[in-house]
Amino acid sequence: MATINASVTINSDISSYPTSISKTMTMTKSANPSVGLDETTGLRTKKFTTTTAAVIVEHDELTDDKAHKVYIRNASTQRANFFYVAYNASAAAAGTAETIGKLYGGDWMLMPYDGNVNITVASSTASETQYLEYMVFADGIVAAKG
């Protein structure tokens, strides 16, 4: 059993009283919430030079309907550019019903993921190279098929 801790800190002065959110969680398995996740697909970095949608998490590598967590970061610095991120079998685009959001340069996200459908992304630009970092903390990895 491994121990994986994730902490978030959000500070804002949008309102006249400062907002400060601070929370820590330990990633655990769905079947036994007292047991930590102990598998990962590893930390990956991918370069994007086109707007063609690409699968970054293939659900058939993971056990279905589990307590996986997905971390994604747009490692680019340009706020003008972004990645669509979608929960979709084959494509991520603005009109895709399962598009979650736009991950702008420097933004990150961490979300629970059931492993039932692929995670796909699409860069907003082909004229500037963008880099994406991502990692799955898995509640079960299916052995690679031959």
Added chain:
Amino acid sequence: MATTTARVSISSPDLMPGSALSITANTALTKAGVVTGLTQMETGVRSIVTGTEYRLGPLATEMASDAHDIASYLYLCNTTTEDTTYYIDWGIHETMIGKLYAGDWMFIPWNASDDAAEIEIEPQGGTNTIEYAFFNSDFILTTAA
């Protein structure tokens, strides 16, 4: 101009033997495509009964007319402590994406492309309690009847 920052730290001494994991990322949340900070937020704490799907946050049409398909961010935490088998299914519209277990949090960008891209949550196991925060620049109030 308001400043909103979000920082994540993920660490594990033993997930990958011989290579301790340490990820840290910071971002300043801004309006779409520019460096101007977000100007609106909506926070809340709710206890929600199991077995029902709930919409969390506004519909696209409840944001400024043509500005909804942009930069919104959601922080959501399941603060339930009574039973660690409690969780919340979360998703976009009718498509559930993951399970937010008791004590877990999530942070995502949300572009709310149309009214069929709303955030949905469905508690499982019993009454769950959530805390949430939306950060945006385009919420509008519903016109009074």
